[in-house]
Amino acid sequence: MEIKHESLKRCVLFTVEGRIDSSTAPDLQQKINGIIDQGNFKVVVDLRGVDFISSAGLWVLVNAQKKCKRFNRGEVVLSGVSQRVRDALNLAGFIPYFNIYDDTAKAVGSF
Amino acid sequence: MQAGLTVQAARENLAVLRDFISARLRADGVPTSISDDVVQAVDEAACNIITHGYQSQPGSIRLELVCDGGTITARLTDQAPLFDPTQLPPAKKDRPPEERAAGGMGVLLMRAMVDSISYRVTDDGNNELTLQKRYQT
DSSP: OOOEEEEEESSSSEEEEEEEOOTTHHHHHHHHHHHHHOOOOOOEEEEEEEEEOOOOHHHHHHHHHHHTTSTTOOEEEEEEEOOHHHHHHHHHHOGGOOOSSSSSSHHTOOO | OEEEEEEESSGGGGHHHHHHHHHHHTTOOOOOHHHHHHHHHHHHHHHIIIIIITSSSSEEEEEEEEEEEEEEEEEEEHHHHHOOOOOOOOOOTTTOOSSSSSSHHHHHHOOOOOOSSEEEOOTSSSSEEEEEOOOOO
């Protein structure tokens, strides 16, 4: 799994590639938490390159959302969600907790 | 098709199990959407064995994969202390995440991805978890 992040004008954009399982999820959690703890509560996670996500990965996204939503207008939004990842989010009942955009530019523009 | 693989019970080996299943089912002509479901279910099951069964102590996991007449069977055997994941309460999907305890999600996904899950203790005293998924040939 590869994780990149970029600080934009109104949010931080994470680009994740590969597979998020219980082996790699802690790395993603650490990186996202590091950015949130620096005071960035508006986060886009581009999942275009993610073809597998396990329950451990879903919890990373949900925990990040919980952290960000504690702050005024803080939010994690998702983009580039494949059907596979969307199915996992749906089965877990997590779809209502995320704004999901097909296009990363639109996700960034939502802030 | 019948194939098997034994891995050390480590999270790093979940990818090995997933790749093995994907490759074997692809070679057998199983649709990707079906094999992806089996991959996800086995990943969650193996993760539970590592976390709850072996409690991250050393051990091994044996996977037997059979694809026959439109039924895929994935059987996981381990020597961890006896642990029946089918008795784990599934996550309460309808509750907001704030009210959910961590965990339980793996069981929920596992159950959703396959048609049946059964657990038994083998004659050798090992855990054996069997996941089955049917598909149109």
